[in-house]
Amino acid sequence: MGRAAVFDVDGTLADTNHLHVTTWWEAFRQAGHDVPMHAVHRAVGLGSDDLIAHLLGEDRDEDQDDAISAAHKTLYGTYFDRLPALRDAGRLLKKLHGDGWTVVLATSAGGAELKALRRAIDADDVIAAVASADDVERGKPAPEPVQQALELAGVPAERAVFVGDTVWDMRAGTRAGVTCVGVLSGGIPRADLEEAGARAVYDDPAHLLASLGDSPFAALA
Template sequence: MPAPLTGVLFDVDGTLVDSTYFHTLAWWHAFRRFDHDVRMNAIHRCIGMGGDKLVDSLLGAERDKSQDQEVMDTHAAVFSTFWPHLRAFDGARDLLSRSRDAGLKVVLASSAREQDLGALRAALGADEVVDAATSSADAEESKPAPDILVAALKAAGLEASEVLFVGDAVWDVQAAAALGITTVGVASGGYSGAELTDAGAAEVFDSPRDLLDGFEGSLIGKRLAA
């Protein structure tokens, strides 16, 4: 029997807030600034990785690594111009509220920069039901390493055995699996349900709204009822 469910960790970018394609465009501009011609679809496939690993994956080992920080800083600067356009996905706020009303701790296990996290939380508008949150400053190594989830557990006083993780990217699933945490996938960030399932997600919903509507029959609801 699994341990009683006492909390849910939520990824934010692409899971609760519609930001994936803003990140894709911001990375494209950052690469072009330094004359790297990287296709947007290739960038999109890496969204959800930590920025350092995304750059490494897309530009390869033979690049001029001295530019890496400037590339990442450019991405951050361009992404910040999209802050006013960030929107929570339909049902995202209510999903967090439903989880909290069920007696669960609600944790935003985000690896966004602190400044970006502020904009994401403002778009989400659910701070009153959030028990803890993390940012990139809380992780030594970025996803798919599990550091940010370790930090999220610590911030909320939870154990891996008593939580589920809700995420939208294959990197989320891999990070959670490293800690033995089951992932409930949402296909709102551009990864398909099949990709999330193949990566190891235990179940997949199309969106936060679909997970909210199916809450009682989801793994979250079933673990609560067990």
């Protein structure tokens, strides 16, 4: 039976969370909202609609949502040609592929943003499929992105490991029934990731790569 290695992208494989913080903060500012950057940081990983609702509340003027989201996309898009991959992110994916894992991405990114992220990671030859924001009705922390990734891989939940950097990732993976692994490269504390369901936590992709033999991946090898 196959095995699936499912990965979030922003903050997990690409060092982009703080770019999202800055560009979301500016998008909110342009719309007249004073949203603290620390609050934006904690919301990164949610899809655009959910992030706006989470930060502005259900009683906000929803007519502003599309404009705020569009502003964020425009601001973030100015970085597309220089998005940085985290150290050894591509090597980690290639190692897992070489060890027989089906590598699938599960991300709230889509379209041109996802293309730019994949360019930065530079491991397209081993990425079997992508479950993006364009493929599901509800993003993380709902389980749909992870479930879609498993369907694309043709692997049951008990034969999969999901790696992410936010509590939204850990909650989505837990609800999908997969083993969850956290990384600290997105800036979320270890305790928060563990409380949300992380079986193990590593500093970044390089640390996970160096620790694969003792990681949850080894238990399914």
